[in-house]
Amino acid sequence: MAKGQGAALDRKKLMADPILITTICVLIAFLTLFILYPLAILLVDSFVSEEGRFGFSVFKRIFDMPNFTTAISNTLKVGFVVGIGSVLIGLLFAYVEVYVEMNKFVGGLFKVVSLLPVVSPPFVLSLSMIMLFGKSGIITRFLLGIYDNSVYGFWGIAIVQTLTFFPVCYMMLKGLLKNIDPSLEEAARDMGASRMKVFTSVTFPLLLPGLGNAFLVTFIESIADFANPMIIGGSYDTLATTIYLQITGAYDKAGAAAMAVVLLCITLMMFMVQKYYLEAKTAATLTGKASRARMFITDRSVKIPLTILCSLMALFVILMYVCVPIGSFFPTWGYKFFPLTGKWFKLVFTRYHGFKAFKDSFVLSFIASPITALLSMIISYLVVKRSFRAKGFIEAVSMLAMAVPGTVLGVGFIRGFAGGVFHTGFLQGLYGTGTLLVIVFIVRSLPTGTRSGISALRQIDKSIEESAYDMGADSFTVFMTVTLPLIKDSFLSGLVTAFVRSITAISAIILLVTPQFLLITVQINEFAEKGSFSLACAFATILILITYSAVVLMNIFIKYFGTSRKIKEDF
Amino acid sequence: MAKEKKGVTLEHISKIYKDPKTGKEFYAVQDTSLTIEPGTFVTLLGPSGCGKTTTLRMIAGFESPDEGEIYLGDEPINELTPNKRDTAMVFQSYALLPHYNVFDNVAYGLKLRKLAPEVIKEKVLNILKLVKLEGMEGRMTNQLSGGQQQRVALARALVIEPSVLLFDEPLSNLDAKLRVDMRTEIRRIQQEVGITAIYVTHDQSEAMALSDNIIIMNKGVVAQMGSPKEIYYHPNDKFVADFIGEANFLEGKYLKDEGEMAILEIEGNEYPVFKNKDMKKDEVYTVVLRPEAASLAEKGGLPCEVVLSCFMGSYQNYHVMVGNTLVKLQEFNPKHKRIYEVGEKCHLVFDPESVHVL
Numbered sequence: 001m002a003k004g005q006g007a008a009l010d011r012k013k014l015m016a017d018p019i020l021i022t023t024i025c026v027l028i029a030f031l032t033l034f035i036l037y038p039l040a041i042l043l044v045d046s047f048v049s050e051e052g053r054f055g056f057s058v059f060k061r062i063f064d065m066p067n068f069t070t071a072i073s074n075t076l077k078v079g080f081v082v083g084i085g086s087v088l089i090g091l092l093f094a095y096v097e098v099y100v101e102m103n104k105f106v107g108g109l110f111k112v113v114s115l116l117p118v119v120s121p122p123f124v125l126s127l128s129m130i131m132l133f134g135k136s137g138i139i140t141r142f143l144l145g146i147y148d149n150s151v152y153g154f155w156g157i158a159i160v161q162t163l164t165f166f167p168v169c170y171m172m173l174k175g176l177l178k179n180i181d182p183s184l185e186e187a188a189r190d191m192g193a194s195r196m197k198v199f200t201s202v203t204f205p206l207l208l209p210g211l212g213n214a215f216l217v218t219f220i221e222s223i224a225d226f227a228n229p230m231i232i233g234g235s236y237d238t239l240a241t242t243i244y245l246q247i248t249g250a251y252d253k254a255g256a257a258a259m260a261v262v263l264l265c266i267t268l269m270m271f272m273v274q275k276y277y278l279e280a281k282t283a284a285t286l287t288g289k290a291s292r293a294r295m296f297i298t299d300r301s302v303k304i305p306l307t308i309l310c311s312l313m314a315l316f317v318i319l320m321y322v323c324v325p326i327g328s329f330f331p332t333w334g335y336k337f338f339p340l341t342g343k344w345f346k347l348v349f350t351r352y353h354g355f356k357a358f359k360d361s362f363v364l365s366f367i368a369s370p371i372t373a374l375l376s377m378i379i380s381y382l383v384v385k386r387s388f389r390a391k392g393f394i395e396a397v398s399m400l401a402m403a404v405p406g407t408v409l410g411v412g413f414i415r416g417f418a419g420g421v422f423h424t425g426f427l428q429g430l431y432g433t434g435t436l437l438v439i440v441f442i443v444r445s446l447p448t449g450t451r452s453g454i455s456a457l458r459q460i461d462k463s464i465e466e467s468a469y470d471m472g473a474d475s476f477t478v479f480m481t482v483t484l485p486l487i488k489d490s491f492l493s494g495l496v497t498a499f500v501r502s503i504t505a506i507s508a509i510i511l512l513v514t515p516q517f518l519l520i521t522v523q524i525n526e527f528a529e530k531g532s533f534s535l536a537c538a539f540a541t542i543l544i545l546i547t548y549s550a551v552v553l554m555n556i557f558i559k560y561f562g563t564s565r566k567i568k569e570d571f
Numbered sequence: 572m573a574k575e576k577k578g579v580t581l582e583h584i585s586k587i588y589k590d591p592k593t594g595k596e597f598y599a600v601q602d603t604s605l606t607i608e609p610g611t612f613v614t615l616l617g618p619s620g621c622g623k624t625t626t627l628r629m630i631a632g633f634e635s636p637d638e639g640e641i642y643l644g645d646e647p648i649n650e651l652t653p654n655k656r657d658t659a660m661v662f663q664s665y666a667l668l669p670h671y672n673v674f675d676n677v678a679y680g681l682k683l684r685k686l687a688p689e690v691i692k693e694k695v696l697n698i699l700k701l702v703k704l705e706g707m708e709g710r711m712t713n714q715l716s717g718g719q720q721q722r723v724a725l726a727r728a729l730v731i732e733p734s735v736l737l738f739d740e741p742l743s744n745l746d747a748k749l750r751v752d753m754r755t756e757i758r759r760i761q762q763e764v765g766i767t768a769i770y771v772t773h774d775q776s777e778a779m780a781l782s783d784n785i786i787i788m789n790k791g792v793v794a795q796m797g798s799p800k801e802i803y804y805h806p807n808d809k810f811v812a813d814f815i816g817e818a819n820f821l822e823g824k825y826l827k828d829e830g831e832m833a834i835l836e837i838e839g840n841e842y843p844v845f846k847n848k849d850m851k852k853d854e855v856y857t858v859v860l861r862p863e864a865a866s867l868a869e870k871g872g873l874p875c876e877v878v879l880s881c882f883m884g885s886y887q888n889y890h891v892m893v894g895n896t897l898v899k900l901q902e903f904n905p906k907h908k909r910i911y912e913v914g915e916k917c918h919l920v921f922d923p924e925s926v927h928v929l
Contacts, residue, residue, distance in 0.1 A: 003587050003596070009635035013652045467666035467724075470631060471680035471731060472654045481679075485670045 014388055019476040023378060028390055030375075031397040034443050037421070038412025039264065039404065045415050046258035058258045068259060071242040075223045076266075078157050078238060083219040085162040087211055089313065090169025096310050097170075098177040100303050101296035109314040114167045116321050118497075119547045121504040121521060123227035123528065124540055125160045128323035130232060131533055152234025160228050163317055165221050169214040176210040176282065177203075182294040195297070209281035216274040220267050224405030226507035227521075231528045239263045240407040240507065247411065247511060257415055260408040271403035325544065328537035344538040352535065357518040358542065364434055364517070365502035368441035372498035375442065376449030377491055381483050383450075384457040385465055386475075402447035406507025413440060413512055432514040440509055441502035448501065449494040456490035457483070489558050496554040500547045576609035576767055577644035577657070577734035579630060584639035586625050599625045601791040602638070607769060607784075609644075612761050614770045614778040617788035618814070623771045624739060626788070630769065631737050632656045643734060659728035660737040663744065665720045667712040673699070673723050674708035680731040698730040701760060718749045725757070729764065736761070738770040742777065754780050775815055779803075787811050803861075805847070805927055812859045812929070819860040819898045821926075825850045832923055838894030840873050845924045857929045864925040865900040867891070867911050872920035877911045893919055 015021060046058050062068050096102070097110055132139045133151045140149040180203065188198045226240040233241060243263065246256040297303060329340040348354035376398075382388075383395045417436065420428035430436050460483075468482045469475075484491065506521040513519055520543050527536040586600040600622040607613045615623035628634045630641060632653035640647050648656055659680070667676050674695055681691045699705055702722040712720060721741060728736055738757075742750045758781050761768050772778055778785050779799045787794045787802065787810075794814075795807040806812035809820065823835030823842070832843035833850055835858065844858055867877075867889060875898070879890035887905035891898050898919060902908055911917050 003637050006586065006635040006637035009649055012650050013632070013635065016650075016652050016655070461664050461666060463662040463664050463666035464668060466633060466653070467660065467662055467727075468668065468679065470633075470653045470658070470660045471727070472683045473679075474652075474654055477683065482668055 038416040041416040042257045042412045046261045062258050071237045075238040079219045079222040081158045082161040082222040083215040086166040086169045086218040087215045089166040093170040094173035113314045126228045126231040128320045153236040156232040165218045172214045213278040260411040264408045324537050325541040328541045344534045348538045357520050360517045361520045368438045368502045369499035372442045372445045373495040377453050379450045380453030398450045410508035410511030445498040445501040456487045578609040579607040580642040581605040582640045584636045587637045598791045611783040612768045613784045614782040616778040621788040622791040623788050627771045657734040659733040661724050661741045663740045665724045677727045698726045702726045736768045821858045843923045859927045862900045865921040868918045868920045872918040875919045877915045
């Protein structure tokens with residue numbers, strides 16, 4: 001059988017569409033140059049020894065460093081504990097939300113908890129952890145009178161990361177639980193199983209691959225996290241911070257490259273298992289859309305303790321988040337609380353170039369976000385709706401970016417662009433410019449946008465676009481008049497997510513930023529490192545304000561200009 | 572619409588797909604040649620997976636044939652993309668643009684052709700009148716019933732005045748009664764416009780009601796092409812006979828000729844059938860007997876035993892055993908006829924001219 005002619009014709013039809021071809025070429029070039037190439041150069045660099053010979057000498061050198069091997073075991077330990085903790089808390093929240101009757105107040109708490117990590121910078125919880133439980137923490141020192149409590153180290157990181165990442169698990173597991181057909185559980189109840197037995201023999205086994213999935217997602221997030229270990233880790237170094245110190249402290253770029261390769265290998269492995277094994281299994285065990293609504297558990301002996309437990313935890317998380325804005329109004333944290341003052345904000349803007357920091361962060365993110373949103377919609381469109389040879393490549397690379405920790409990408413960009421592409425000087429001018437920072441922002445937010453774009457597009461009947469194509473529209477017209485209007489909501493939220501992710505990003509950017517740019521996140525990190533928590537809080541408060549208003553604006557926008565509800569019911 | 576009508580010709584078309592599970596390649600459509608005359612209504616009919624939709628999508632341009640060439644009129648169109656082909660398709664799911672109202676949906680193709688707004692308006696209103704949707708142009712598509720949505724889809728395809736109209740199972744999402752109304756409507760409009768139409772369906776009554784010609788497909792190849800009558804009365808093979816309507820198959824050995832009749836030995840009894848082809852002596856042939864062509868009698872014909880007898884209102888439904896062969900038959904208007912009960916012995920009779928020898 002020869003498929004030659006069909007393939008040749010498909011190719012010819014594709015070529016008849018110059019805009020599409022150009023888009024695909026530009027995309028491939030972008031993905032290769034800014035995602036694949038930096039990772040490739042890391043590999044090359046770490047296998048070429050200082051004398052220029054090919055071999056394992058660099059790896060041998062870093063594995064001889066005791067602090068590196070400790071960092072590996074530290075990272076894995078934290079990742080494991082955080083993964084387990086987040087899945088358990090997430091499951092509790094998800095179960096209570098889906099199965100137990102809740103009043104409006106508790107429902108509201110749950111919503112806030114799920115939203116908070118989205119709008120807040122990554123290290124807010126570390127800051128508030130130190131401010132609440134540290135040496136001069138309000139709770140430890142003032143309420144309990146403990147003067148030497150140390151939050152730095154393993155437990156600090158583990159607690160803060162668990163509180164940061166469990167909402168992600170909660171949202172994932174909620175989706176899964178909602179997809180379990182209640183009649184399965186009712187059938188088990190009907191045959192005489194107790195509620196506990198139903199959970200252990202029906203719900204839990206159905207959920208198991210999903211739990212594994214959530215665990216690995218959190219695990220990857222945890223080992224890739226840079227900001228929290230940086231602020232609250234103290235001397236407890238993880239891989240991400242070790243790599244950062246190897247570059248900024250020891251100026252050992254080859255060593256850092258090799259370390260980055262190790263970190264990348266770990267996350268990639270986890271990512272592969274998660275993506276290709278567990279995700280498929282999760283989908284396979286789902287029974288599809290629930291045929292009818294689930295009967296809530298109204299039994300007070302179950303309902304009251306679960307609701308109280310979850311509400312207390314939710315309140316605690318919310319307290320941790322509001323602690324930062326409140327802290328920025330205290331004259332001296334831990335010593336003097338009254339009268340409330342605006343002096344830290346004043347200092348931010350007068351002495352510490354606050355205005356420039358906000359302008360730089362804002363402008364760079366503002367440029368990056370529409371590009372990211374548009375790119376991710378184009379990628380989703382190509383992946384879901386078109387078929388061409390390079391499609392697999394585009395999909396794989398944009399998903400790969402999801403598994404790449406920011407620190408690894410940062411090192412890759414340093415190695416890849418500081419001396420030009422392949423150290424030839426080509427594109428060297430890019431290094432240190434705002435353009436490169438914008439590109440880093442784009443690469444960092446692209447996978448999230450693409451993922452949401454893909455799932456939005458999958459819900460749209462393929463024949464809607466085909467019909468437009470059939471009526472005589474070319475790909476560009478189809479995309480502009482049909483695809484984009486139909487996924488407007490997804491595009492808008494992609495826009496804001498990209499903006500929020502960019503303006504709160506730190507892991508990759510901290511390695512690449514030059515003195516000419518002041519970024520808020522980098523400032524917060526610096527002040528927190530120095531122990532000026534009030535200043536860090538003031539910076540963080542303004543950052544939260546910006547991100548929160550972006551999200552609010554988006555919601556208003558979607559409400560008035562988004563796809564109308566009526567159309568949505570069609571899908 | 573004073574446009575020249577065009578036919579469609581397929582020359583040795585094949586399409587190869589890969590089974591996603593086994594990775595094996597197979598022919599979805601194999602070496603298919605067809606000629607569809609200008610202005611005719613042709614149906615591609617077959618069970619699911621027979622290659623009918625693939626064939627239609629190749630004509631529309633969404634799939635590219637792996638072998639062979641497709642012509643629209645005299646022009647080869649293999650290399651043209653769907654938007655450059657002079658065809659318009661009506662989709663199974665209607666595929667209306669949900670963010671546009673009825674008018675904008677219908678006007679979409681005209682706007683792409685950059686016609687003047689007043690021309691567009693005139694054409695759209697005319698076509699909406701043709702599909703009986705006057706006054707609905709301001710509605711959003713989700714405010715319409717399924718049948719109305721299907722009319723919009725049809726209007727949208729008609730308004731760009733294509734040479735060929737393609738239908739991909741357009742009625743399968745409608746309920747039974749609406750389906751019957753809509754197919755009459757589609758036939759009326761096609762006749763009024765005089766356009767060439769190619770229609771894919773798995774519903775034989777739809778195919779019968781609509782078509783000038785039916786093309787029956789099975790496992791990627793054309794099993795038979797012909798008018799509904801030809802296909803019903805003179806099926807090429809067992810598959811076609813069984814697929815269109817109900818069919819009983821009687822096996823009989825050819826003994827001799829008797830005038831225009833051939834005498835077959837069926838389950839040990841001699842019975843004459845009309846000789847519709849050359850037959851060889853002592854060979855066993857299969858005879859197609861339609862349920863409505865047979866009846867039961869006290870004597871004559873083939874002896875049989877009743878195994879099911881069921882009153883259906885307009886007819887009495889029988890299953891009888893003729894030797895080892897099960898025959899299903901229907902006696903219409905049974906009110907004043909003798910009803911045979913289960914277990915009764917009787918005789919199966921049929922007109923020698925109303926059967927078809929395969």
